[in-house]
Amino acid sequence: MSSQPAKQSLPTVLCLTDACDRPESELFIGLRNAGFDVDVMCNPKGRNFQRLTDEGLVAQPMALKSRFDKEGIAAIREQLASKRYDIIHAYNPRALACGLKASKGTDIKVVAYRGVIGNISFLNPESWITFLHPRVSKIICVADAIKDYLASLRFLWMSIPDAKLQRIYKGHDLSWYQAEPADLREFGVPEGAFVVCCTGRNSPRKGFDVLIEAVGKLPADVDVHLLLVGDVINNEEIQALASQSSRSDRIHFTGFRTDAPAIAAASDVFVLPSKEREGLPRAVIESMVYAVPPLVTSVGGMPELVEDGVSGLVVEPNSSDALCRGIERLYRHPDLRSDLGAAARARIANRFHTSQTVRETAEMYQSLTGSA
Numbered sequence: 625m626s627s628q629p630a631k632q633s634l635p636t637v638l639c640l641t642d643a644c645d646r647p648e649s650e651l652f653i654g655l656r657n658a659g660f661d662v663d664v665m666c667n668p669k670g671r672n673f674q675r676l677t678d679e680g681l682v683a684q685p686m687a688l689k690s691r692f693d694k695e696g697i698a699a700i701r702e703q704l705a706s707k708r709y710d711i712i713h714a715y716n717p718r719a720l721a722c723g724l725k726a727s728k729g730t731d732i733k734v735v736a737y738r739g740v741i742g743n744i745s746f747l748n749p750e751s752w753i754t755f756l757h758p759r760v761s762k763i764i765c766v767a768d769a770i771k772d773y774l775a776s777l778r779f780l781w782m783s784i785p786d787a788k789l790q791r792i793y794k795g796h797d798l799s800w801y802q803a804e805p806a807d808l809r810e811f812g813v814p815e816g817a818f819v820v821c822c823t824g825r826n827s828p829r830k831g832f833d834v835l836i837e838a839v840g841k842l843p844a845d846v847d848v849h850l851l852l853v854g855d856v857i858n859n860e861e862i863q864a865l866a867s868q869s870s871r872s873d874r875i876h877f878t879g880f881r882t883d884a885p886a887i888a889a890a891s892d893v894f895v896l897p898s899k900e901r902e903g904l905p906r907a908v909i910e911s912m913v914y915a916v917p918p919l920v921t922s923v924g925g926m927p928e929l930v931e932d933g934v935s936g937l938v939v940e941p942n943s944s945d946a947l948c949r950g951i952e953r954l955y956r957h958p959d960l961r962s963d964l965g966a967a968a969r970a971r972i973a974n975r976f977h978t979s980q981t982v983r984e985t986a987e988m989y990q991s992l993t994g995s996a
Contacts, residue, residue: 634986635710635993636661638703640719642688643670645906647794647978648715653679654982660989665703691721691753700726710993711735717754724757733761733992739794739903741770741924746779756784761992764985765791766903767925790988794904795981798973801913805890806883811876813849820951821891821916823853823884823907824898831897831921831941832862838897838947840869846955849874851891853884889914892961893954898923899941905929909976912936912968917961919950929976935967 637660639652644664649672656662656679663683664676676682683703688696700723704712712727713735714720720736727734736755744751755763755774763784765771771791774784809815820839824830832852839850850871856862857877866875881887884907888894894911895918896902902924909929911918918936920926930936937954939946954961989995 633995634658634660635989635995636708637663637711637713637989638683638700638709638723639664639666639713639715640686640700640723641666641715642719643667644672644676644715646672646800647796647981648672649676650797650800650978651795651981651985652676652681654978655986656681658982658986660986663703663709665700688718688722691718691750692725693718693722697722697726704730704732711989713737717750720754720757720760724753724759727759734759735762735764735988735992736760737764737766738770738774739766741773741901741903744774744777746777746782760788762988763789764988765789766794767791767928769925769928770903792981792984792988793976795976795978796909796913796972797978798913798969801885801910803883803886803889805914806886808851808887808890811851811878813851813876817849818847818955819849819851819891820893820895821851821853821888821911822895822897823888824856824896824905826855826859826862829899829901830856831899832856832859833865834899834942834944835895835897835947836862836865836869836875837944838951839871839875841944841948842871842952846952847874848951848955849876851876851878851887853878853881853887855880885910885914888916891916893917893919893951895919895947895951896926897921897941897947898926900924902926904976909972912965912972915965915969917954917964918968919947919954929971930968931971934964935971936964 644666664681665684665686667687668685711733712723714723715737744755768791771789857879888911894916904925908918918930920930921941922938923941927938932938937950939950
């Protein structure tokens with residue numbers, strides 16, 4: 625009687641991150657529930673740290689200060705010496721650089737995560753200690769647009785092999801988002817007003833200037849209030865543009881908020897007018913979960929997230945006219961808003977679910993280590 629080959633065990637993984645968000649945290653928990661031996665080193669100040677600790681996933685608290693953090697490298701090296709790991713999965717450039725340094729001389733596979741386009745170059749020395757390091761086995765891209773960008777990088781004979789690049793969407797779950805819509809009167813928005821919401825960091829690439837210009841171009845009978853959420857309130861140039869707008873009395877700033885999803889949920893339309901470098905913006909996903917129709921630009925992974933005319937509207941970047949037309953269309957057609965919002969919510973539930981992320985990550989780990 626012939627004997628059956630022994631079933632190979634699942635890989636053991638050390639995940640290195642910072643103040644991990646909910647999707648990352650649930651990915652780690654999902655992998656553990658799928659049978660993987662997963663340990664996490666992450667920032668104890670993160671809002672999900674206690675949840676990971678309660679699940680028994682935190683190996684060591686760690687807050688890396690730089691890509692050359694000696695204490696952090698020593699802590700990672702100490703953890704690697706405590707048990708046999710097959711894979712290091714690093715979720716930001718600092719973690720990747722320190723993980724590579726700590727695992728030097730080992731045969732551990734190193735997996736990198738990339739969530740934005742840009743800032744990687746064969747002429748940039750820092751790229752060679754992170755994503756271009758020869759010991760990086762896989763770069764997990766959060767969108768096809770990021771994967772395509774990395775595949776396009778060339779210098780002389782050098783490029784990133786296609787086999788190193790893989791797209792895995794960062795998954796969510798509708799049950800994570802149970803916030804009641806915020807009361808927008810707190811920000812000076814009249815009750816019952818039609819609200820266009822935009823959430824983002826204070827960065828020129830986010831396109832706040834183009835959005836303010838677009839709102840100023842709306843016809844007089846399109847009565848909307850623009851709500852800008854985030855630290856853009858500290859941007860003097862944007863503040864000046866808002867005050868000079870013909871609709872300055874209808875442009876409101878909230879400042880940094882921890883309840884941004886609840887603010888989006890109370891809005892009629894969510895706009896992200898980015899000019900470049902987007903991956904899969906969490907703010908857009910959060911609005912879609914609450915069935916608020918998104919209006920986004922065709923930048924980075926956003927057209928993968930939002931299907932134009934199906935689960936939102938997608939317009940060209942750097943065009944206040946295009947944004948203006950999109951806002952006016954959604955204002956004048958409430959049935960369209962309702963249909964797009966419902967489809968947006970269903971798209972997150974069906975196409976960007978956390979279970980898909982867990983499954984594809986698990987398959988990648990097994991393929992990488994030959995344990996599939």
